[in-house]
Amino acid sequence: MTAATRKAELCRMVMPEHTCPWGLKSLDLLKREGFDVDDHHLKSRTETDAFKARHQVETTPQTFIDGQRVGGYDELREYLGKEVKDKDAVTYTPVIALFGMALAMALAASWAAYGTIATVSAAEWFIAFTMCLLALQKLKDVEGFSTMFLNYDLLAQRWVPYAKVYPFAEGLAGVLMISGALMWVSVPVALFIGGIGAVSVFKAVYIDRRELKCACVGGDSNVPLGFISLTENLMMVGMAVWMMFKPIGIGP
Template sequence: MAAATAKHAELHRMVMTEHTCPWGLKSLDLLQREGYQVEDHKLTSRAEVDAFKDKHGVDTTPQTFIGGKRIGGYDDLLAFFGKEVKDKDATTYTPVIALFAMAALMALAASWAAFGNLLTVATVEWFIAIAMCLLALQKLKDVEGFATMFLNYDLLAQRWVRYSYIYPFGEALAGVLMMAGALMWLSVPVALFIGTVGAISVFKAVYIDKRELKCACVGGDSNVPLGFVSLTENLMMVGMAIWMMLKPMGIGLGH
């Protein structure tokens, strides 16, 4: 009887015509995966939701009860089962890892489609160019947010604020042109300039001034720490620009 009680849970979650609470669905799924029989109470109106909150003295739904004891919301349920509860303000490298992994896979796919071979010189070139485009895309989603974060450490932007708004477009332009192997007279100087200024700025802020800042490299809402990742981004642009200058004249990207 005790075992049966231990595997029984009550879940109260919001399921209304205009809104189904995603955290309620997550809670239901988690309980079922943990082997619980769930008594699923659906709160189908605002009046029911408000009445439930007043009765139990809570501010949010969903709410889970196990063995007659209130566990709480989805995060509380994760903690109850000993699972990781993510800190929304914690620093993370996940966005950067995902971005570079996708850039690498796209470069490999492009090389395979173009040459029937995964590992070519073009694979590396495309990887850098695609990574630049994807990084620029992250910034362009919220240019204002990026600019605000960028102004914390970029030396040129601190002297000329408008540069913080221009930077994402410059990175996107250079990446697209390098991907196409076109207008190298434009893309190479742009990549070399913004990459050099960026690398110097990051190196000074992190390794000389020892400041702990968030990196604007994947957008203004990221929790990626400033340092190795941003320095790598800028050095990749510098390296790509130098490589394109050293390539024989008339040979485009991917040949």
């Protein structure tokens, strides 16, 4: 029997105050795979609890195919041969997304200001926007970031409050570099935090050979500490050096 002729029963919570998102994802996946879905709504907490007790399951939604219980959304994906994301696996996705967005913003700003994307300002904005976006990720959970940061940053390990100062300093330097104002503030700040960060990452990863998670995109990330983290810090240092020696009156 082909998938196009197969039937599936989906039991999911659809209440006035709550519609289960995993149930919607399961319904969408089944339909895209060609299943004829009997979409059964659990319309109250009592009905949901009774369903769980009857089938001896702890969560909903639950999918049944050919009379057999498949399970929740992840189990359904596995049953259909789809990739199931490992929530604990290391990933570079957050960093790639952030750098990609910073680049798109920089090119858009360059186009708006000069009518072309091929400008020195676009490169400057890319680094400054990246600094701001990275700072934003850290500022969402300063406590979580600082805890992870203390695993490897040399200055933070000697002066713990620096771990909470860092994201504010990074954001300040980025904003000032975007505006071109107060370079006497942004340049030393970027040199300082970028330089210490680069040395700390290099020591932890390439000398001590430690396997750590990077705090660069916040305390809840699974990004491994390594080349990306080192690049972030070297970009700040490079930007600071460029702003110090940037020729006066240089064009866009």
